[in-house]
Amino acid sequence: MYAEERQQEILRTARAEGRVDVMALAEGMNVTAETIRRDLTALERAGLLRRVHGGAIPVERIGFEPALATRDAVLIAEKERIAKAALAEVPQEGAVILDAGTTTARLAQLLPADRELTVVVNSPVLAAALGVRPNLSVLLLGGRVRGKTLATVDDWALRPLAEMYVDVAFMGTNGCSVERGMTTPDPAEAAVKRAMIAAARRVVLLADHTKIGNDYLARFGTLADLDLLITDSRLDEELADEVEGAGVRVVRA
Numbered sequence: 186m187y188a189e190e191r192q193q194e195i196l197r198t199a200r201a202e203g204r205v206d207v208m209a210l211a212e213g214m215n216v217t218a219e220t221i222r223r224d225l226t227a228l229e230r231a232g233l234l235r236r237v238h239g240g241a242i243p244v245e246r247i248g249f250e251p252a253l254a255t256r257d258a259v260l261i262a263e264k265e266r267i268a269k270a271a272l273a274e275v276p277q278e279g280a281v282i283l284d285a286g287t288t289t290a291r292l293a294q295l296l297p298a299d300r301e302l303t304v305v306v307n308s309p310v311l312a313a314a315l316g317v318r319p320n321l322s323v324l325l326l327g328g329r330v331r332g333k334t335l336a337t338v339d340d341w342a343l344r345p346l347a348e349m350y351v352d353v354a355f356m357g358t359n360g361c362s363v364e365r366g367m368t369t370p371d372p373a374e375a376a377v378k379r380a381m382i383a384a385a386r387r388v389v390l391l392a393d394h395t396k397i398g399n400d401y402l403a404r405f406g407t408l409a410d411l412d413l414l415i416t417d418s419r420l421d422e423e424l425a426d427e428v429e430g431a432g433v434r435v436v437r438a
Contacts, residue, residue: 375404
C-alpha cells in the first residue's frame with residue numbers, strides 16, 4: 186500500500202470511528218508505528234486530522250477549521266483539475282457567483298478573457314485579482330471579513346444577494362454528504378452560501394474528494410440544490426454512486 190492510499194484509509198477509519206490509534210493502525214496495516222505517525226503528521230498538516238495522545242481524531246469532530254493558507258497548500262493538482270473542468274460551466278456571457286475558497290480561486294484565475302461576465306464575489310482577495318480584468322465587471326459583497334477564510338459575511342453580504350439572480354453559482358464547501366447535504370463550520374458563512382444558492386439559476390459545487398462524505402456544523406444546502414458536483418478522480422466510487430443516486434451529476438476531473 187502506498188503512503189497516499191494508507192493515509193486515505195486512516196482518514197476513512199477516523200471519520201467512521203471518531204478516532205484512530207497509532208498502534209492499532211500499525212498492526213492492522215503491517216507497518217511500523219513511526220510510519221503511522223508520519224502519516225498522521227501529513228494528514229494534520231493537510232488540515233484533515235488533529236493529533237491527540239496515542240492517535241488522532243478527524244477535525245470535524247472538534248469543529249476545527251484550517252486557515253485559508255493551510256488549505257490552499259494541499260491537493261493543489263486536484264484543485265487545478267477541478268477548476269479546469271468547471272470552465273465548461275462558465276457561460277459565454279451573463280453573471281456568475283464565485284464563492285470564497287481555494288478551489289473557486291483557481292477557477293477565478295482561469296476565467297476566459299474573451300467573455301464579458303459579471304462576477305459576484307464575497308472574497309476581497311478574489312475581487313482584487315479579478316478587478317483588473319477589462320472583460321469582467323466585479324461586484325464585491327460587503328460585510329465582516331472572516332479571518333479563517335477571508336470571506337465577507339453577515340447582513341451587508343446577505344442583503345445584495347436577495348436582489349440578485351445569476352446564471353451560475355460556483356460554490357465551495359467543507360463537507361458534502363447524502364445525509365446532511367453541504368456543510369461548513371461557521372453559521373454566518375453558511376447563511377451567505379445559502380443566499381448564493383438562492384440567487385442562482387444553476388449551482389455547481391467544486392469540492393475535492395476529501396470533502397465528500399464529510400459533515401460540519403452548519404448546513405447551507407441539500408443535494409437537491411445542486412445541479413453538478415465537480416470533484417477529482419480520487420473520489421471513492423461508492424461515494425460517487427451515492428451522490429449520483431441522490432440525483433446529482435458527478436464529474437471527476
